[in-house]
Amino acid sequence: MSSAVIGKRVANVAAVLADAHAEREQVATALVDVRSIRAWADAHEARLVAQLSRVDSFPEATIADTNRCSVGAATKTKERSDTLAATPTLADSLAEGAITAGHVDAVTRGSKRLDDDEQRAEFLDRADQLAGVAEHGTIEQFGKRLDLEIKKLQSDDGEERLTRQKKNTRLSTWVDLDGMWNIRGRFDPVTGLRLANKIDAATQALFAKQTPEYCPTDGVEKNKFLAAHALAHLIERGGGAAATGRPEFVAVIDADAPPAPSSSSSASGPAVEFNIPVELPARILADLAATADVVGVVVRNGVVLHAPGNLNLGRSTRLANRAQRRALRALYATCAVHGCTTNYDRCKLHHVVWWRNGGRTDLDNLLPVCSKHHAKIHNSDWVVELGPNRELTLTLPDGQIMNTGPPRRNAA
Structure with missing residues (x-):
């Protein structure tokens, strides 16, 4: 993208900002211009960083100084530059404004998941060949495609990957500027599932009837608050009775999905998916299932059959019970609004026919939505309707109508 094109885009943005009566399409076009300008700047920043790296023994310090940022943030800028140097097609796409820096950062994160230099080089080569995919997809969609490439490079039964994940388990603590003590951890999937189940069990046991002082009223923030106190209880008191409950896994049985291909059997039947947020080798999954409560939920085309x-x-009651939350978790992996990637467990259950308007706390009147979209529905005149197979119709205040079909967990 030439300097002249950038100049035209800047002029268009300025013109739209100056026009108090600009139409929606004009504002949307200006936003595309801003995205392109930002991508062009990011591409040229990466080239300058590469040039700096050839003459500066500690380029991160210089980047931090010139960008007025931390060395940690400067390191990410340097890593993006290194990734673009290894992926020239992606570098050209970024300079043309066809992709964003977020697409490049997804490649950087993917490369860090590979321990072998040869695998990492092969991954970067494959990512560069996927520039067209990046140009036509969101950062999340491109990231999922990169995940597939990583799985191909790490093709095994999952045991080797689990070993690598166990080696990469880490925990760090620090005190922030507000004086709050912080904790951050990265755990292998097996350890993570056990921790999550213990925290969930402790939360339900400790706060089923009453909540501690200072508990926020917002649903998402309340869950975080209670989980923090449950974790503190487990650490301080060894868990006690709150840690003795058996973990529960939901087995989603999709009556419409074809069975997974098998060379040893030609039998047909519904597909079964264990509703857990991480991938595990079959042996590990079987061991966990043997020590947990496995609850089956049968779904078909957006309808819970059982x-x-x-x-x-x-x-x-206005509040959904555990059975309803479990059933909806089987249908939805994320917020029900199309394109939203907020995880189901961070969503609120919204009454489609509002409770104050006589709505019932029945499964067919409940919809998981994130806090942002929940606020839009209640405060910005968004209207939602559900069809017989949970087809979602969303009508916006300006008359736009968005339609989605029955929920598909694998579309998340």
């Missing part, structure tokens, strides 16, 4: 527990509470 799930244990009472799924229809009517007007007896």
Whole structure:
């Protein structure tokens, strides 16, 4: 993208900002211009960093000084420059504004997951060949495609990958500027699942009937607050009775999905997916299932055909019960609004027909939405409707209508 093109884009952005009556399409075009300008600047910054690295023994310090940022942030800028140097096609796409720096950073993160230099070089070569995919997809979609390439490079039964993950388990603590004590950890999937289940069990045991002082009212923040106190309880008191509950896994049985291909059997039947947020080798998954409660939920084309527990509470309570949350978790991996990637466990369950308007706490009237979209529905006149197979129709205040089909967990 030439300097003249950049100049035209800057002029268009300025013109739209100066026009108080600009139409939606004009503002959207200006936002595309801003994205292109930013991508062009990021590409040229990466080239300058590469040039700096040839004459500066500690380029990160210089980057931090010139950008007025931390050395940690400067290191990420340097890593992006290194990635672009190894992926010239992606570098050209960034300079043309066809992709964003986020796409490049996804490649950088992917390369760090590979321990072998030869695998890392092969991954960067494959990522460069996927520039077209990056140009036509979001950062999240491109990241998922990169995940597939990593899996191909690490093709094994999952045992070797789990070994690498166990080697990379880390925990760090620090005190921030507000004086708050912080903790951050990276755990292999097996350890992570056990920790998550213990925290969930402790949260339910400790706070089922009452909440501690200072607990926030926002649903998402409340869950974080209670989880923090549950973790503190487990550490300080060794867990006690709160840690003795058996973990629960939901087995999602999709009655419409074809069975996974098998060379040893020609039998047909529904597909079964264990609703856990991490990938595990089959042996590890079997060991976990043997020591946990496995609950089956049967779904078909957006409808729950079978799930244990009472799924229809009517007007007896405003809050969804565990059975309803479990059933909806089987249908949705994320917020129900199209394109939103907020994990289901961070969503609120919204009454499609509002509770204050006589809505019932029944499964077919509940929809998982993130806090941002929940606020839009309640405060910005977003209207949601559900079809018989949970087809979602979203009507916006300006008259736009967005339609999605039945929920698909693998689309998340």
